[in-house]
Amino acid sequence: MHWYLTVLKKYAVLDGRARRMEYWMFTLLDTLFAILVCILGTAVGSMMSGPGEISFLGFWLLLIYMFLVLMPKLSVTVRRLHDTGRSALWLFAGLIPAIGALITIILMVLDGDAGENEYGPDPKTVPLT
Known part of the structure; x- marks a missing residue:
């Protein structure tokens, strides 16, 4: 959860570098949250709608969630590329x-540059905050 919250806090930071762990843990948790939002939205929507009706609440909640995390996804991907x-x-x-x-x-799978590069210091040598 630490990695997910760290990426959300740095949603507008496009400079610097991101470790593989930061990127992939965010991606994993983001995927799990998206699935959970879709399942819960579908379940609540089906309880609210009548018999034989199709509810798209899960779809709309998923769309809103994906829109809300779009900038953090892009920023962590940019920082990963910088690494x-x-x-x-x-x-x-x-x-x-x-x-x-x-x-x-x-x-995204490639190892980052060892030591400092033009985008900043190696995130593996910087202590976690």
């Missing part, structure tokens, strides 16, 4: 049809 010595322009690689998502995943 590997790449600029934020590499985000556009994800827009390439068929292989864009694969390129993005590979970039």
